[in-house]
Amino acid sequence: MLMKGPETITFERETGNYHTPCPISRVARSHQKIEDSFSLVVGTKTCGYFLQNAPGVMIFAEPRHAMAELEEGDTSAQLNDHGELKRLRPQTVGDRDPSVIIWIGTCTTEIIKMDLEGMAPRMETEVGIPIVVARANGPDYASTQGEDTVLAAMAHRCPEHSGVDEWNRPARLRLEGSPNPPEETNPPLVLSGSLPSMVASQPSSESKRQSVRVAGWLPARRYTDLPSLGAGVYACGVNPFLSRTATTLMRRRKCRLIGAPFPIGPDGTRAWIEKICSVFGIRPRGLREREDAVWEGLKDYLGSVRGKSVFSMGDNLLEVSPARSPIRCEMIVYEVGIPYMDKRYQAAESALSQETSRDMCIPMPRVVEKPDNHDQIQRMRESQPDLAITGMANANPLEARGIDTKWSIEFTFAPIHGFANARDVLQPVTRSLRRSNVGNLGRYG
């Protein structure tokens, strides 16, 4: 089923009445990655209830986060914020001895204008532990953007890159200055995005294969191992929701940002490395072959999904990249909802999506920013997609109406980066389609 469609992306914007997890849910994610950190969410019972229900069983595994629950005396300023936070600190941290405490600001701290950024430096000198402030609140951000605010705050804490800006020196000097073989001389490259170690090794090893050395990750596994940043350091994001972090790296830390598609799916991984290589003047080797081999290995999946249609409701900013892979598999994507689209940060990704849809002769889906779930469900009623990628609030009701669904949150947890995880990008998309006959018990199913 091939169609001819518009070749440029159309962006639309709706009311912003959609379901998405509060950005504080990403706290769980970032503190899992930074092993010596401790997060304190300064908010209300609502935040606590959400945190307790959203990360599910993780809360029972001695979490490295806690809630400072604001009481009536706090919101009416009868109690002193600084004093209260200081009073809680010993109980909060217990015997954990963290290298960094992350204060997560919420809607309430915004409304009552609690000056967390102002209090943190003073508290830091009093308690002797670095305190990083991230305002991951619902009025401003959606789900994964919580991680963006934490990493942007972290970027300020990275040590200054002391090395000379070798890359900018004339080539002759560079060769004289370093005895290393040329492939070791790419300037320091820092990748941003908190991926589980297993997954982080994927983009790292892919770049190593092309002789691109990765100097560090933001965040590192330990706060004390944060990479050094500064003029002459190149930075590249691995996730589409890290635009604040990218901005901070460029403007405040003077890094050079490599705008590339994200290493999600085999096509994305290839384009990501190609872009990095082109910036460093390295000729990539064997990438096309590698990508083809991965697609070849996915043949069994591709057959079952060709020609099927997908509707992505949008709640985590990862929507564009995982929509590109289905297009590459000759699936039709009706709509890509997305909470927020940074057209500059995602420019290369959008371009790759357009290129993909042109190559596959499949019309480019419309991208709906700040979608309206009610209207989306009406549109779904008309278009009857084979699969809806959506949050848990809509999944069971849509299944009950005969539309196969996939939880969007899975994309934020599943390993989807790099060539080796290509199968995992398609697995969430295809699983529902592959099981669609399982639960179907005839007309009573």
Added chain:
Amino acid sequence: MKLAHRMHAGPAHIGTPRVASPFKNVHATTHAPLGDDHFNVMRPMPERDRDFTPVTASIVDRHVLARGSQDKVVENTTRKGKEERPDPIAPTPTCTPSILQEDPQNFACRASVTSDSDVTPADANHHRVDELQAADRTLEQVVRYHLNKAHGQGTLGRSLSNIPTANTIGISTLGLHNQHDCRESKRSSRDIGTGVNQIIPEGGLVGNLQNLPRAWFNPVPHREVGLLTAAYSDEEFGMPYISTTPMGILDTADCTRQMQECVGKWAPVFTNLSVDYEPYIDQQTRSVSQAAWFSRSIDCQNLTGKRAVILGDATHAAAMTKILAREMGIRVCCAGTYCKHDAGRFHERVRGFRDEILVTDDHTEVGDMIARAEPSAIFGTQTERHVGKRLDTPCGVISSPVHIQNFPLGYRPYLGYEGTNQIADLVYNSFTLGMEDHLLDLFGGHDTEAVTELSLVPMEKDLIWNPESQLELSKIPKFVRGKIKGKTEKFARQNGITNITVGVMHAARESFGA
């Protein structure tokens, strides 16, 4: 500020949709920032609901923070009225707008002008009430609003029904096994010849609320949700209510006798019959419920004097305490509840059935209490289940907060006579089976792995276990190992011994009878 890792009862704005969403055709608009609509996940996920949750958020964003929501809530409420055509809409504030000091009453007034639906504000102070209290209040507000309206229109049904009927009040979303409890209470009503007038909020239409006063009486099975409504009906229409939870054999019988009293008042007038439920109670206790027989059976004898800890909402914790103590001969070393607002009544109900009482919403206090009490089994919420896991103590879940596995597809009421069977199973399966217990003791258990420390009980480092005694300790079955270890160390400290040998272990065992 208060430090919190886990909470037992959620915030107030969860309580409102808990009673608004089970009504048919009621829509709640929450005035909340993006992401605060987490209730929309709670109903389709744990409850596996097939319909979209009738709760929409009117999003609080930067513009709202800067200049107030102005027309936004009213617009969204009116829009929902057009889209869903619900009977009433309840705008609910979350914690954020309550700090913004916006006036839900005003929103409701303005929205009711532009909307065809009735708009009732849900009034719950976020700082002062929790989920359960808010649910209780909202239900009363909805009922009061509609009865007043019916009264004004002259459509209020005030004449008693011709046959005895009852309203079951307080069957809500996210309540533990509420769906099954609802079915069981319908069944037992039918068995005693009492009709169901209405069940609220579950499955009810607010349009029918006008006929609520036609019932002869109101059973409120769960204390947490429904008591305010029942008290209001009593005050306004003189409808008696029964707040005894029919959970366990004795309380079910007690509850049935109270029904007899309520029905007996009017039955001679309406039906010329006198009512006697005693034969029904007797027959159910002997043949439908197996719990009475179980209490006498040799299985239950093995449970005599075993120690248990109970924690939950006031209804379930009190009922379980009574069941374990009175019906099964189990020693309840601590009965606790997180419903601090109902503490007085809880004290009264468990008097004489437990060693100590704990009223707290601090989960660490509960964890410490359990570690100290060293029970053979815990009956609590999901939080206590996880404490049990860490202490190697089995736990039966008897109260919310609960996980998806506590919304079983099979029929599992906790109330009524079938409920007594379910509870007997739960209790019996939670304790290590009697014979297994003996055999493990005799043959040293099937696991002889190295001794593991218990993280919740701080162990002092001044005591040394020599290799022989460590080996001996590892032979002790895992589920009592911590207890034996603790008792031996206590004995050693009392007697000024620092080096624990096998001999010390035996001496300790003799002195404590462990």
